[in-house]
Amino acid sequence: MAGRVEAADPPPAPGERTGLSIHRLTPEQRSRPDVARLIGAAIDFRLQGVNAPEALNERFAAAGTAPLALDNVRIGDRSSRLLAWRTFFRGSQAQMGGGLSETPLIGFYNPFVDYWLMTRWRPVADAPPKLISADLFPGAFLRDGKTRRAGRIPAAPEWLSGAAQAVDRGAAIGLRDALQESTALTLATFMARFPEASEHAPRLPDADIAPIMVTGIFSNRLSVLLSDIVDFARTDPLATAYDAVNEALRQDRPEGLADLAAPDRPIGTIDLLAEVPLPLREDLAPIAAYDLGRGWAVFSTPVVTARWPILGLFSAPGGGGARAPVHAVTIHDLYTRILGGA
Amino acid sequence: MRAHGLPTVLAGLFLAVLLTLAAAPSAMARDGDGQAAGGLGDFKAAAPESGVKNNFTKDLAGAVGEALFDIAVEGARDIAGDVAELGIKALGRPLVRLVATGCGAVGGRFAGVPGAVLGYAGCHALGSVAIRKFADMVGDWIEGEEDIQRSRFARRENPFPTGRPTGSSPGSLGGGTIKGDVLISVFAAGPVTTTATGSGAKATTNLGIANAGGTSVTVTTGGPVTTRAEGPGEARTDIGVATGEGARVTVNVDGSVTTIATDRAKASTEIGIGSGENAQAHVAIDGTVTTRAEDRGESRARIGVAAGDRSEVVVTSDGTITTLSSGSGKAVNEIGAAHGDGSSATVTLQGDVTARASGRGRAENAVGVAQDGRINVTVDGDVTAIGRSGAATNDIGVGSSGTTHVGGDITTTADSGRNSMTSIGANGSAFVNGDVINEKGRVSVGGAGACEKSRDGRCCLDIYRNRCVTKIMPKSKYGCPPRFIHAKGRCYFIPDYDHFFDN
Numbered sequence: 001m002a003g004r005v006e007a008a009d010p011p012p013a014p015g016e017r018t019g020l021s022i023h024r025l026t027p028e029q030r031s032r033p034d035v036a037r038l039i040g041a042a043i044d045f046r047l048q049g050v051n052a053p054e055a056l057n058e059r060f061a062a063a064g065t066a067p068l069a070l071d072n073v074r075i076g077d078r079s080s081r082l083l084a085w086r087t088f089f090r091g092s093q094a095q096m097g098g099g100l101s102e103t104p105l106i107g108f109y110n111p112f113v114d115y116w117l118m119t120r121w122r123p124v125a126d127a128p129p130k131l132i133s134a135d136l137f138p139g140a141f142l143r144d145g146k147t148r149r150a151g152r153i154p155a156a157p158e159w160l161s162g163a164a165q166a167v168d169r170g171a172a173i174g175l176r177d178a179l180q181e182s183t184a185l186t187l188a189t190f191m192a193r194f195p196e197a198s199e200h201a202p203r204l205p206d207a208d209i210a211p212i213m214v215t216g217i218f219s220n221r222l223s224v225l226l227s228d229i230v231d232f233a234r235t236d237p238l239a240t241a242y243d244a245v246n247e248a249l250r251q252d253r254p255e256g257l258a259d260l261a262a263p264d265r266p267i268g269t270i271d272l273l274a275e276v277p278l279p280l281r282e283d284l285a286p287i288a289a290y291d292l293g294r295g296w297a298v299f300s301t302p303v304v305t306a307r308w309p310i311l312g313l314f315s316a317p318g319g320g321g322a323r324a325p326v327h328a329v330t331i332h333d334l335y336t337r338i339l340g341g342a
Numbered sequence: 343m344r345a346h347g348l349p350t351v352l353a354g355l356f357l358a359v360l361l362t363l364a365a366a367p368s369a370m371a372r373d374g375d376g377q378a379a380g381g382l383g384d385f386k387a388a389a390p391e392s393g394v395k396n397n398f399t400k401d402l403a404g405a406v407g408e409a410l411f412d413i414a415v416e417g418a419r420d421i422a423g424d425v426a427e428l429g430i431k432a433l434g435r436p437l438v439r440l441v442a443t444g445c446g447a448v449g450g451r452f453a454g455v456p457g458a459v460l461g462y463a464g465c466h467a468l469g470s471v472a473i474r475k476f477a478d479m480v481g482d483w484i485e486g487e488e489d490i491q492r493s494r495f496a497r498r499e500n501p502f503p504t505g506r507p508t509g510s511s512p513g514s515l516g517g518g519t520i521k522g523d524v525l526i527s528v529f530a531a532g533p534v535t536t537t538a539t540g541s542g543a544k545a546t547t548n549l550g551i552a553n554a555g556g557t558s559v560t561v562t563t564g565g566p567v568t569t570r571a572e573g574p575g576e577a578r579t580d581i582g583v584a585t586g587e588g589a590r591v592t593v594n595v596d597g598s599v600t601t602i603a604t605d606r607a608k609a610s611t612e613i614g615i616g617s618g619e620n621a622q623a624h625v626a627i628d629g630t631v632t633t634r635a636e637d638r639g640e641s642r643a644r645i646g647v648a649a650g651d652r653s654e655v656v657v658t659s660d661g662t663i664t665t666l667s668s669g670s671g672k673a674v675n676e677i678g679a680a681h682g683d684g685s686s687a688t689v690t691l692q693g694d695v696t697a698r699a700s701g702r703g704r705a706e707n708a709v710g711v712a713q714d715g716r717i718n719v720t721v722d723g724d725v726t727a728i729g730r731s732g733a734a735t736n737d738i739g740v741g742s743s744g745t746t747h748v749g750g751d752i753t754t755t756a757d758s759g760r761n762s763m764t765s766i767g768a769n770g771s772a773f774v775n776g777d778v779i780n781e782k783g784r785v786s787v788g789g790a791g792a793c794e795k796s797r798d799g800r801c802c803l804d805i806y807r808n809r810c811v812t813k814i815m816p817k818s819k820y821g822c823p824p825r826f827i828h829a830k831g832r833c834y835f836i837p838d839y840d841h842f843f844d845n
Contacts, residue, residue, distance in 0.1 A: 083384060226385075233385035246381050285381060 023195040025099055034123045035099050041121065041129050042094040042106045049089030049108075050303055053082055060131040067119075068134035074219040075226070084222045087229070088113065091287035091299075093306045093334070095187055097194025097202040103132070105194055105202040110306075111183040111334060112288040112299070113221040114139035114157035116190075118204060136218050139186045141207050142193065153209070153217040156224075158182065175290065175297065176311065176332060183334045225288055232289040232296050238314050241326055242286070242298065245312050249273065249281040249329070260326040269330050276331055279304050295327065308333055539572040549581045559584045562594045563629075569601045577603040578610045579633075582625075587618040587650070595627045595661070602634045608671070609635040611643040614657070619682070621648040627659040627693070638669025640703065644676045646689070649815060651682040655712070659723075660692045672703040672732070678710045678719070681813050681835070685715035687741065694723040694750075697734075704732040705756075710739045710746065713813060717741030719767075722749040724776075729756040733783075739767040748774045755781040809836045 029035055041060065048056055057066040073084045092110040108117040120133040138153050154161060159182030160175075194202035207214070233239050241260060248256030253274045261267040273281065284300040287309065299309040313327040538545035547569040549561050561582040571577035579601045582593035593614040603609040611633040614625035625646040635641040643665045646657035657678040667673035675697045678689035689710040699705040705727040710719030719739040725748075727734040734756045739746025746767035752774075754762040762783035766772045772787045802810035806829050813835035815826065822833035 086384070230385050233382040239382050243381050285384060 023197045024191070025096075025197045029100065029197055033126075034129075037128050038096065038099060038104055038106070038121060038123065042096060044128075045106070045119070045131070046089050046092065046094055046108060047303065049092075050086055053085040053089065057131070060128075062130050062132075065132075067131050068117075072136060072215040072218065073222055074216065075223050080226075084226055087226060087287060088115075088117070088222060090285060090301055090303070091306050091309075092117070093187075095190050096196050097190065098198045098200055099196050100199045101201040103201045104129075105204075107137075107190055107194075109139065109183075109186060109190070110287075111139070111159070111179060111186065112157070112225055113218065114159065114182070114186070115218050115221070116142065135204075136214050137204060137207075138214065138217070139182075141205060143186055143189050153214065155217065155220060157221065180332065180334055228291060229286045229289045229298075231291065232286065232298060238296060241314050242312065245326055245329060246284050246300075249284060249310070250278075252278070254281070254329075257326065257329055267326065267329055269328070273329065273331065276308075280308050280331070281310060284310060306334075536568070537570045537572065538575060538577075544575040545569045545571040545577045547579045547581075559590070560592045563597050563599065566598045566600065568598075571603045571607045571609075572605060574606045575603070576608045576610070577601045578608075579612070580615075581611075581613045582623075583612060583615045584621070585617045588620045589616040589618050590622045590624075591616045592624045593626070595625070595629050595631065598630045598632070600630075600632045600634075602632075602636065603639045603641075604636045606637050606669075607635065607639045609633045609639060609641045609667075611645075611665075612647075613644070614646045614655075615644060615648075616653065617649040619650040619652060621650045621653040622656075623648045623654070624656045625658070627657075627661045627663070629661045631661065631663045633665045635667045635669075635671050635673075638671060638701065639667060640671035640673075641665050641667035642672070642674045642676075645678070646687075647676060647679045647681075647815075648685065649681045651684055653680045653682045653685040655680040655685070655687045655689075657688070658690045658692075659695075662693045662696070662723075664694075664696045665698070666696075667699045667701065667703050667705075669701040670703050671699070671701065672706065673697040673699040674704075674706045674708075676708045676711070679708060680712040680715055681815060683714045685712045686717070686744075687712040687715065688718045690720045691723045691725070691750075694726070695721075696724075696726045696728075698726070698728045699732050699734075700730050702731040703729070705729040705734045706737075707735070708737045708740070710741070711737065712741040712744070714742055717744035717746065719744070719746040720749070721747070721752075724750040724753065726751075726753040727755075727762075728753070729760060729762075731760065732756065733760040734762045736764045736766075736780075737768070738765070739772065740765065741768070745771045746773070748772070748778075749776050751777040751779070753777075753779045754783065755779065756783070804830075804834065806830070806834055806836060811836055 025035065030039070045056065045060055048059055053070060056068050056070075061067050070081060070085060073081045073088075075081055075084050088110050089108065091112050092108040095107045095109060097105040097107065103120050103122055106119045106121060108119070109115075116137040116139060118133075118135050118137045119131055121129040122132050123129045140153065140158055143158075159178045162178060162182070232242070244260050245257065248254045248260065254270055255274075257267045257270050257273070280302055283303050286298050286300050287306065288299040290297045296314045298312045298314065300312065301309050308331050310329065310331050312329050315325045315327065536545045536547045547567060549563065549567070559582050563581065567579060567581070569577045569579045579599060581595070581599065582591045584591045591614050595613065599611060599613065601609045601611045611631060613627075613631065614623040616623040623646050627645070631643060631645065633641050633643040643663060645659075645663065646655045648655045655678050659677070663675060663677065665673045665675050675695055677691070677695060678687045680687040687710050691709065695707055695709060697705040697707045707725055707727045709721060709725060710717045717739050721738060725736055725738060727736045734754045736752055736754045738748060738752065748766055752764060752766065754764045756762045760782075762781050763785075764778060764780040764783070765786045766774060766778070767787060774787060778785065778787075802812065803814050804811040811834045813826070815822070815833040815835075822828050826833040826835050828834075
């Protein structure tokens with residue numbers, strides 16, 4: 001896998017390709033108390049969502065209000081819905097727009113379902129800001145650049161269907177490429193449309209579509225995502241292999257991965273992973289799993305951030321062994337392309 | 343970014359994140375306060391209800407999986423992976439899912455040009471029987487159509503240059519492109535045998551399986567194809583199955599196809615199945631197709647079935663099709679069915695078709711079905727459905743228009759007082775020359791057919807949530823087709839039911 005990373009230079013950042021203008025906060029602006037509290041709230045909000053989403057409204061919204069409708073995830077019972085939200089937040093990354101405005105926007109983007117949770121905040125003097133609204137917003141609605149979006153939302157994330165269509169056209173494209181490309185473009189679009197260092201309150205594009213469609217498709221996508229993860233988690237020896245990989249990654253040097261790999265296919269990224277800070281490879285949990293027929297591709301993230309998901313590739317069960325061989329363990333930066341490879 | 347720089351960059355960026363978080367110094371400390379657990383614990387313990395299972399995504403995952411054989415190749419340590427890699431090198435993409443783990447007779451061909459062909463097939467067994475290695479396959483895939491005829495299953499040297507694929511971006515693969523349709527051609531002239539034994543035995547034979555749009559699958563079997571599960575589990579034979587818009591499936595069965603489950607297991611045979619709009623399924627059977635669940639299992643044969651609007655099915659059979667079940671299991675034959683608006687089904691049966699349930703299950707034959715399309719059905723063989731304690735049904739020629747000719751004998755009997763139902767040429771013209779025997783039930787010739795149920799004057803296959811079900815399909819391993827809902831273990835189509843969010 002490392003060879004692949006070495007194989008080519010990174011593509012130009014989406015901002016460069018699309019001509020998007022991105023204005024980020026300067027370090028000085030970032031250190032302003034109100035902005036710092038906003039950033040802190042964004043981080044805390046995500047962590048709360050990962051840990052206990054049922055307390056999000058109580059902790060972040062004004063007393064007696066509940067801007068975030070947890071039941072918008074129309075999946076099963078309450079525990080299933082909460083698990084869905086936890087998975088959503090674990091796989092999401094926060095992005096701020098209008099950070100200097102009176103009602104800044106913080107979007108939590110999960111590329112695996114290609115949806116934003118757009119949250120609006122009201123700064124409070126000498127206190128954490130308050131959540132005043134939380135709405136789901138499809139990634140596609142932001143990307144296409146229209147000010148008014150009508151029509152339907154595709155059943156599957158566009159990067160996933162786009163990858164399949166690209167393959168049908170004969171393009172050499174993989175899941176990771178499509179994911180990275182789409183994620184980078186989506187976030188770059190957010191940054192350009194809702195400049196971080198702006199005093200103007202961001203305004204979301206109008207969407208001429210029934211809210212139930214937005215939440216319904218969101219539920220469908222999340223449901224599929226969860227269902228696949230559960231399928232994976234319930235399949236031994238895959239689950240055993242997954243846990244073993246996590247255990248190895250928790251070590252200072254993840255050399256235990258060598259024992260999990262197929263003998264003639266050593267995992268070549270052990271040295272690379274050893275240099276990845278431990279918090280990025282601790283407490284990993286799956287955020288997406290894809291059944292590839294002969295095996296599974298599983299993306300996992302730690303609690304602290306979804307920016308660098310770790311991808312594990314596992315053989316399909318049925319090989320006759322007690323343990324599923326691990327083909328590769330790699331780490332990917334979904335956002336580097338926005339930052340110009342920095 | 344280059345590999346050697348990644349850790350440094352990650353460390354740097356992570357440091358930057360930490361510095362950023364300095365504005366909220368409590369954030370990291372709170373990481374450990376929550377209940378989030380690492381690993382799979384959450385998902386093992388708390389499986390959510392599946393909700394609406396969007397099968398498109400499932401299918402897509404399969405399709406993308408094909409595109410992802412960079413992963414599979416990179417990680418593969420088996421010959422099958424290498425085969426895929428060869429395809430990738432030559433074509434820039436793999437064409438066929440690696441559904442086979444290798445056994446029995448397998449063939450394929452590869453033309454190496456735009457519109458190229460790569461095909462192979464095999465079988466696998468899950469159970470206590472040791473699984474044969476991928477390596478078995480390498481001797482079975484060969485290059486060139488002529489070679490197929492000349493040395494069908496000979497081992498060939500690697501026809502492709504060595505060296506790893508190169509890409510223009512991290513993780514991408516070789517620059518080859520493919521134009522035109524993807525064709526999969528499988529010749530299985532020798533015997534193909536899959537056997538699984540023991541608890542959980544699952545024997546599966548796959549010959550010519552594709553999961554991509556615009557795919558054409560051609561399968562010819564000349565030798566016997568046998569799938570046998572000798573323990574509680576499943577025996578399944580899939581021959582010529584393609585999903586995706588415009589899928590075209592052609593299957594010629596010259597030998598025998600036998601699927602047997604011996605011990606409380608289900609037996610299933612699927613031959614010539616296409617799904618997606620404009621799907622075509624053409625099946626010709628000269629041999630025999632036998633599907634048998636010998637001990638309390640369900641038995642089902644689907645031969646020439648297309649799901650999707652404007653699909654087309656053509657089935658001709660000079661051989662015999664026999665499906666037997668026991669216990670509470672049903673015995674079902676579905677032969678020549680096109681599910682979708684504007685579809686057509688043309689079925690010509692010279693041989694006999696038999697469904698027999700020897701226990702409490704139903705015996706059902708459905709021959710020539712295009713409920714929203716046109717049918718052309720000719721049955722000169724005998725069609726027999728025999729239930730013992732269960733009901734028996736023969737539906738022959740069901741379409742919104744078309745003609746049904748019956749020259750053979752139609753026998754529908756249920757031994758223990760359960761209803762028998764025979765419907766010939768529903769909604770179209772029907773001509774019957776042979777004998778029709780229907781014990782203790784209804785016979786319908788032409789007209790509206792013998793409705794299982796009705797609502798508001800409409801003929802319904804079933805009533806679900808107070809609505810009329812007009813189509814019922816078995817659930818495939820990919821779930822239900824778009825616009826169908828999963829209910830009662832099968833896929834229901836309810837025209838006026840918005841099922842998008844509900845299930």
